[in-house]
Amino acid sequence: MPLRYLANFDINHLKKEICDVIIVGSGVAGLYSAINLDKSKKVFIISKESMDENNSYLAQGGIAAAVGEGDLPEYHFEDTIKAGAGQCDNEAVSILVEQAPGDVENLCNIGTNFDRNPDGTLTTTREGGHRRFRIIHALGDATGRELVDSLLRECRRRDNIAIIENCFAVDIATVKGRYAGLLVQHENEYKFVMSKAIIFASGGIGQVYKNTTNATVITGDGIAMTYRAGAELTDMEFVQFHPTAMYSENVEENKFLISEAVRGEGGILRNIEGKRFMPEYHEMAEVAPRDIVARAIFAEMKKTQSNFVYLDVTHKEPEHIKKRFPNIYGHCLEKGIDITKQFIPVCPVQHYFMGGIKTDLWGRTNIQGVYACGEAANTGVHGANRLASNSLLEGLVFGRRCAEEINATLNQMHAAMPDIVNERHATATVDAEAIKESIKKLMNDHAGIERNEKDMTMALSQINEFIEQLESSSMETAAAMETINISYIAALILKSAIRRKESVGSHYRID
Numbered sequence: 254m255p256l257r258y259l260a261n262f263d264i265n266h267l268k269k270e271i272c273d274v275i276i277v278g279s280g281v282a283g284l285y286s287a288i289n290l291d292k293s294k295k296v297f298i299i300s301k302e303s304m305d306e307n308n309s310y311l312a313q314g315g316i317a318a319a320v321g322e323g324d325l326p327e328y329h330f331e332d333t334i335k336a337g338a339g340q341c342d343n344e345a346v347s348i349l350v351e352q353a354p355g356d357v358e359n360l361c362n363i364g365t366n367f368d369r370n371p372d373g374t375l376t377t378t379r380e381g382g383h384r385r386f387r388i389i390h391a392l393g394d395a396t397g398r399e400l401v402d403s404l405l406r407e408c409r410r411r412d413n414i415a416i417i418e419n420c421f422a423v424d425i426a427t428v429k430g431r432y433a434g435l436l437v438q439h440e441n442e443y444k445f446v447m448s449k450a451i452i453f454a455s456g457g458i459g460q461v462y463k464n465t466t467n468a469t470v471i472t473g474d475g476i477a478m479t480y481r482a483g484a485e486l487t488d489m490e491f492v493q494f495h496p497t498a499m500y501s502e503n504v505e506e507n508k509f510l511i512s513e514a515v516r517g518e519g520g521i522l523r524n525i526e527g528k529r530f531m532p533e534y535h536e537m538a539e540v541a542p543r544d545i546v547a548r549a550i551f552a553e554m555k556k557t558q559s560n561f562v563y564l565d566v567t568h569k570e571p572e573h574i575k576k577r578f579p580n581i582y583g584h585c586l587e588k589g590i591d592i593t594k595q596f597i598p599v600c601p602v603q604h605y606f607m608g609g610i611k612t613d614l615w616g617r618t619n620i621q622g623v624y625a626c627g628e629a630a631n632t633g634v635h636g637a638n639r640l641a642s643n644s645l646l647e648g649l650v651f652g653r654r655c656a657e658e659i660n661a662t663l664n665q666m667h668a669a670m671p672d673i674v675n676e677r678h679a680t681a682t683v684d685a686e687a688i689k690e691s692i693k694k695l696m697n698d699h700a701g702i703e704r705n706e707k708d709m710t711m712a713l714s715q716i717n718e719f720i721e722q723l724e725s726s727s728m729e730t731a732a733a734m735e736t737i738n739i740s741y742i743a744a745l746i747l748k749s750a751i752r753r754k755e756s757v758g759s760h761y762r763i764d
């Protein structure tokens with residue numbers, strides 16, 4: 254059993270804040286749920302660092318929605334189910350694909366400036382696993398930036414929404430299995446926020462792995478703290494590895510993503526000998542589902558004893574590349590690679606988490622008053638492998654649905670002041686930073702694209718030892734709390750991955 258609460262605290266002695274709904278996370282899921290809550294409700298949105306420090310802001314490729322000519326939600330449904338390797342919840346996928354065009358329209362109405370064709374229709378592109386052009390995008394390849402900026406603008410227009418930055422959510426208080434408030438660290442002290450409901454839009458788990466495309470704030474805190482409070486977590490073994498992050502010699506660097514849209518628009522994968530290989534692995538070649546492309550690259554890297562393969566767009570019109578992918582073009586140029594003339598070295602890295610806090614179709618968890626949406630939640634739409642550009646979409650559709658459910662039920666909910674004193678007599682000191690780095694490396698090496706029981710069992714036993722050390726030490730800083738959150742998530746991923754003997758989607762057992 255994990256520790257129930259990480260901090261030493263006595264609620265009676267803490268500064269209190271009160272609102273109707275608190276939202277943990279300022280990515281697409283948190284911001285969109287906030288603007289869909291009734292304007293009569295007092296809403297707090299908290300984020301660990303600045304409001305735009307999250308994965309949503311980094312998103313490049315776009316949002317999948319059947320808005321293109323000749324496309325239908327049924328086709329989007331089929332592609333999502335196929336990518337999910339038989340593990341999707343069909344009802345959740347139907348909701349996702351059918352409600353997608355409506356939420357895209359809502360975004361246009363609040364001023365999200367998607368790229369458009371000369372006739373004013375939305376420009377669509379294609380990514381891995383999609384058989385139609387249905388990915389809408391903004392600023393060429395900086396969709397997330399435009400999305401977050403426009404949602405933030407809308408939140409700031411609303412008097413009922415308060416935005417609180419640099420506020421670290423530590424634990425939720427529960428009384429008799431019902432949510433009773435949130436303990437946060439803010440302005441160098443613990444505070445207690447009372448609200449009737451809480452929405453976890455706290456993102457995924459990228460920093461559990463050494464090599465990841467994710468923002469540094471993404472340490473699985475929301476998933477870990479709801480787990481401590483008794484929330485049901487599911488599909489923890491399903492971790493997605495993006496096939497094409499830019500390879501860098503500097504292992505400390507977060508990995509810069511080369512969007513799947515680059516392959517969707519004709520980019521070719523070549524091994525270090527310059528040979529194209531994807532047609533040998535799948536009939537959809539470079540635009541096969543992500544897990545297949547990631548494994549094919551991994552196999553070619555092993556075959557050629559290299560740490561990377563190449564992505565080649567040198568055959569494309571240079572001016573088109575610069576205009577269509579300005580962010581990728583600019584970043585690669587900074588690193589000394591002109592992608593209109595040179596191949597881009599790429600390798601697969603951790604990118605997305607399909608598992609998480611189990612919710613129903615309205616974002617409800619098994620703890621009354623606790624909702625989840627976005628990457629922190631497991632609504633069942635992604636199954637064992639997320640279809641490209643379905644995650645911003647999931648944050649929108651299910652973020653709105655959380656808000657709609659809360660709007661309909663909040664008046665019947667009550668917030669009562671809990672009386673909780675948590676005394677931890679932990680005196681040991683540990684080097685939390687060193688433990689964090691060891692866990693990230695263990696996960697990279699043993700819970701990656703290819704998995705086997707022997708290595709995962711060894712990794713789990715080391716992580717369990719780290720957990721024991723962390724639990725018996727004092728953890729009063731956010732950095733130390735992040736480390737214990739990472740350690741709980743890592744152990745849960747390994748336990749689920751050991752339990753699932755067969756290979757399915759992103760979970761690939763070589764034994």
Ligand SMILES: Cc1cc2nc3c(=O)[nH]c(=O)nc-3n(C[C@H](O)[C@H](O)[C@H](O)COP(=O)(O)OP(=O)(O)OC[C@H]3O[C@@H](n4cnc5c(N)ncnc54)[C@H](O)[C@@H]3O)c2cc1C
Pocket residue numbers: 277278279280281282283299300301302304306307308309310311312313314315316317396397420421422423454455456457466467468470471472474475510604605626627628629641642643644645646648
């Ligand atoms: C480089 C990159 C490119 C991507 N491109 C695409 C794409 O083109 N299309 C697509 O569909 N998906 C894409 N994805 C995936 C997608 O961006 C994410 O799945 C999605 O943005 C998650 O949104 P979210 O709102 O759930 O969480 P996030 O946007 O990750 O936000 C999480 C929030 O939770 C807050 N938080 C976390 N813990 C705490 C805590 N303890 N206390 C307070 N606050 C906390 C953080 O501060 C942050 O604000 C991409 C991901 C990456 C990394």
